Amino acid sequence: MTEGASLxxxxxxxxxxxxxxxxxxxxxxxxxxxxxxxxxxAERGVVCPPLEFDPDTGAETGELVELAPAGTVATWTWAxxxxxxxxxxxxxxxxxxxxxxxxxxxxxxxxxxxxxxxxVGMRVRVRWRGDRVGDLRDIECFExxx
Amino acid sequence: MTKxxxxxxxxxxxxxxxxxxxxxxxxxxxxxxxLEDAELTFADIDTVVLSKTPDLFDGxxxxxxxxxxxxxxxxxxxxxxxxxxxVGGHAAIYGAHLVAAGLARRVLVVAYSKESEGNFxxxxxxxxxxxxxxxxxxxxxxAPVIREYIRRSGAPEHIGWKVAVNHRLNATRNPYAHIQRxxxxxxxxxxxxMLWDPIRFLESCPSSDGSxxxxxxxxxxxxxxxxxxxxxHGMSWRTETGHFAGRDEVNPQAxxxxxxxxxxxxxxxxxxxxxxxxxxxxxxxxxxxxxxxxIGLAEEHRGxxxxxxxxTAFGGHLPVNPSGGVxxxxxxxxxxxxxxxxxxxxxxxxxxxHQVQEARRAxxxxxxxxxxxxxxxxxxxxxxxVAA
Numbered sequence: 200m201t202e203g204a205s206l207x208x209x210x211x212x213x214x215x216x217x218x219x220x221x222x223x224x225x226x227x228x229x230x231x232x233x234x235x236x237x238x239x240x241a242e243r244g245v246v247c248p249p250l251e252f253d254p255d256t257g258a259e260t261g262e263l264v265e266l267a268p269a270g271t272v273a274t275w276t277w278a279x280x281x282x283x284x285x286x287x288x289x290x291x292x293x294x295x296x297x298x299x300x301x302x303x304x305x306x307x308x309x310x311x312x313x314x315x316x317x318x319v320g321m322r323v324r325v326r327w328r329g330d331r332v333g334d335l336r337d338i339e340c341f342e343x344x345x
Numbered sequence: 346m347t348k349x350x351x352x353x354x355x356x357x358x359x360x361x362x363x364x365x366x367x368x369x370x371x372x373x374x375x376x377x378x379x380l381e382d383a384e385l386t387f388a389d390i391d392t393v394v395l396s397k398t399p400d401l402f403d404g405x406x407x408x409x410x411x412x413x414x415x416x417x418x419x420x421x422x423x424x425x426x427x428x429x430x431x432v433g434g435h436a437a438i439y440g441a442h443l444v445a446a447g448l449a450r451r452v453l454v455v456a457y458s459k460e461s462e463g464n465f466x467x468x469x470x471x472x473x474x475x476x477x478x479x480x481x482x483x484x485x486x487x488a489p490v491i492r493e494y495i496r497r498s499g500a501p502e503h504i505g506w507k508v509a510v511n512h513r514l515n516a517t518r519n520p521y522a523h524i525q526r527x528x529x530x531x532x533x534x535x536x537x538x539m540l541w542d543p544i545r546f547l548e549s550c551p552s553s554d555g556s557x558x559x560x561x562x563x564x565x566x567x568x569x570x571x572x573x574x575x576x577x578h579g580m581s582w583r584t585e586t587g588h589f590a591g592r593d594e595v596n597p598q599a600x601x602x603x604x605x606x607x608x609x610x611x612x613x614x615x616x617x618x619x620x621x622x623x624x625x626x627x628x629x630x631x632x633x634x635x636x637x638x639x640i641g642l643a644e645e646h647r648g649x650x651x652x653x654x655x656x657t658a659f660g661g662h663l664p665v666n667p668s669g670g671v672x673x674x675x676x677x678x679x680x681x682x683x684x685x686x687x688x689x690x691x692x693x694x695x696x697x698x699h700q701v702q703e704a705r706r707a708x709x710x711x712x713x714x715x716x717x718x719x720x721x722x723x724x725x726x727x728x729x730x731v732a733a
Contacts, residue, residue: 208474215464216404221367251369252414257387259373 223251226263231337234327236297237263244301248335268325269344270297270304277314278307285340288312295323295341307340316343349728350441351567351574352689354383354560360523360674362461363554368405369415372457375556375679376416379453383560384570387417390560391449395425396436396456397678398713401468403459416455429713430626431582432456433557433682434720437709438580440561441722450566457556458678465552465677481541484549484629486715488541490594491631495543497595500634500649502543506534508630509548509672511658516669518659518698523553523674548630548672555676557683564728575689578706578729579610580722587715594716596639603719604640611706611723612730617642620723622664622691622701623708624684628671633657637665640710640721659699667691667699681711685722692726 220228223239227249230237239249240261253260275293280286285307291314294303308323310316323341331337356378358371366374380386393416395409405411409425416423426436433456440452466482495502513529516522529547537547567574583599583606585592604616613619625636634648642663643651651657657665666672668687671680688709690696696704706725712718 206475210474212471214401214404215467217462219364219367219459219462221365221370224367250414251367252373254414255419257414257417257419 221251223249223260223263228333228335230265231335232331232333234268234331236266236268236325238266238297238300239263241301245299246302247297247300247304264299266300267298270295270300270323270341272308272317272319272321272323273303274319275308275317277317285336289314290340291317293323293341306338309340309342348445348563348565350444350561350563350577352559352577352686352724353562353567353570353574354379354381354385354558355686355690355695356380356382356558357521357679357683357686358556359521360553360555360676363459364461368403368408368457368459368462369412371459371554372412372415372455372556375457375558376453376455379558379560382572384568385451385560387419390417390421390451390453392440392443392452393418393421393423394436394440394443394452394454395423396433396454396682397425397427398429398432398458399427399468401463401471402465402677403463412455416453428718430628430677431681431711431713431718431720433679434685434709434711434722435582435681435718437559437561437682437685438582438720438722440559441577441580444561444563451560451562453558453560454682455556455558456679456682458676458680459554460552460676461554484541484544487629487632488544490716491629491635492543494595494631494635498634498646498649503531503535504634504649504652505543505548505630506531506545507652508627508633509534511652512627512630512666512670512672515659515667515699516673519668519673520697521555521674522669523551523555524669524672544629544631550628550671550675551673553674553676555674555679555683557679557686559682559686559689572695573693573726575692575724575726576728578723578725579607579613581606581610582718582720584719585717587717595635596645597716597719599717600636600639600712600719601641603721607721607723608641613706613723616640617663620663620706620708621704622667622688623710624666624668624670624687624691625708625710626671626681626684626712627666628675630672633665636710636712640708659701664701667696667701669699681713681720684711685709688722689724692724694726
């Protein structure tokens with residue numbers, strides 16, 4: 200063995216899993232493809248994104264409820280855009296309280312790269328992606344509601 | 346222990362490829378069944394124990410957190426128990442220990458695997474740098490051990506085929522079992538493809554999705570229902586290193602020691618004579634005679650004669666796996682708990698079409714890894730005279 204040499208080898212792990220989302224979450228994803236937003240009834244109110252089981256009681260959540268794809272910024276932080284981010288210029292990561300729901304939805308907010316336009320309480324709406332496939336990226340980001 | 350412990354609720358999902366439900370919804374099927382059987386609600390449960398094989402099998406890390414809501418464990422402590430295929434047995438015993446220790450009045454023990462979401466053989470045999478890529482899988486590991494059993498015992502090769510037929514016929518009386526082959530014959534097993542010599546395709550367990558749950562409590566908290574509890578007469582686990590020089594994988598010491606400890610607790614001197622039915626972790630047909638010998642239900646090298654003489658078939662003197670066993674359904678994270686739960690169903694008289702008549706004492710057995718993990722309990726229809 201060469202003095203001081205240390206062996207190394209590349210090691211790439213791939214995870215070949217195939218998820219089942221079930222009828223409740225499946226309907227939520229299918230709705231996104233059709234530009235529709237659903238939440239599920241729970242003890243604290245409608246939760247969006249929906250859950251199968253109520254985090255407050257453990258009971259199965261109730262029926263799905265269609266929501267207007269708009270809400271209010273509850274809190275936010277500013278982020279520099281990197282390759283692969285949902286917005287190609289600097290943007291905010293925000294917790295958005297969707298109208299008619301309890302809790303909030305984590306997503307990006309595009310304010311044209313100007314952080315001075317971000318405010319708690321501001322009204323935002325969903326900007327839908329053009330080519331939707333039925334996953335959460337069908338929501339490109341939120342944008343300022345007129 | 347000073348208080349007698351009992352299984353008072355049992356639930357299980359259908360074992361199959363379950364693409365229509367999420368992991369959480371499949372787990373909930375068993376949880377709901379166990380609580381309904383016990384006539385309890387989440388509010389009655391003090392602690393939840395989750396049994397699960399390695400995360401790579403179906404790709405959820407920390408499943409005890411992911412499934413907290415599905416298991417109804419809002420505000421409750423949750424512990425995950427983690428070995429190989431034996432894990433459900435270990436989890437049941439751990440849950441009973443929590444009750445025995447006075448840390449909980451009622452424990453919900455939950456187990457699952459959803460193997461259709463992952464790739465089992467990949468998870469067992471993923472390549473590592475600087476290591477040989479054997480890709481042997483579980484059968485490749487167990488085949489040489491089986492061949493050594495056949496050499497030592499002189500058993501004829503049709504024993505394995507016969508076990509495979511017995512278990513699949515048993516499964517036709519269990520609506521939850523994955524494999525349903527009512528027309529199976531010894532010839533069909535013999536002519537099925539050789540996977541790992543001497544193991545043929547129909548002598549092997551399937552890969553299944555499924556869940557199981559049980560509620561364990563102590564005598565003063567047994568709910569008043571129309572269904573009687575299964576009393577725990579003895580329980581134990583033993584582990585040995587998977588590979589070391591001198592290890593006897595055909596008849597592992599850990600399994601022998603585990604069974605001896607349980608029979609001592611249960612006051613059983615003649616296991617084969619005092620037990621009415623057993624549910625054993627038999628993933629490949631030949632493990633029936635091997636485990637019968639390992640846990641003291643047959644003399645060494647003579648377990649295969651019980652198969653030959655039809656004593657282990659349904660209706661025989663000591664039925665093995667009336668549920669159909671692992672050969673008829675194998676959601677690995679739940680498989681061990683299913684053996685423990687099926688033993689309990691038998692002594693409760695609740696096993697339906699696969700009920701063994703007059704089943705008063707039963708073994709639930711689980712093993713895992715390279716058969717280095719062993720767990721076993723004896724349950725009975727009567728409260729033990731002296732608590733285990």
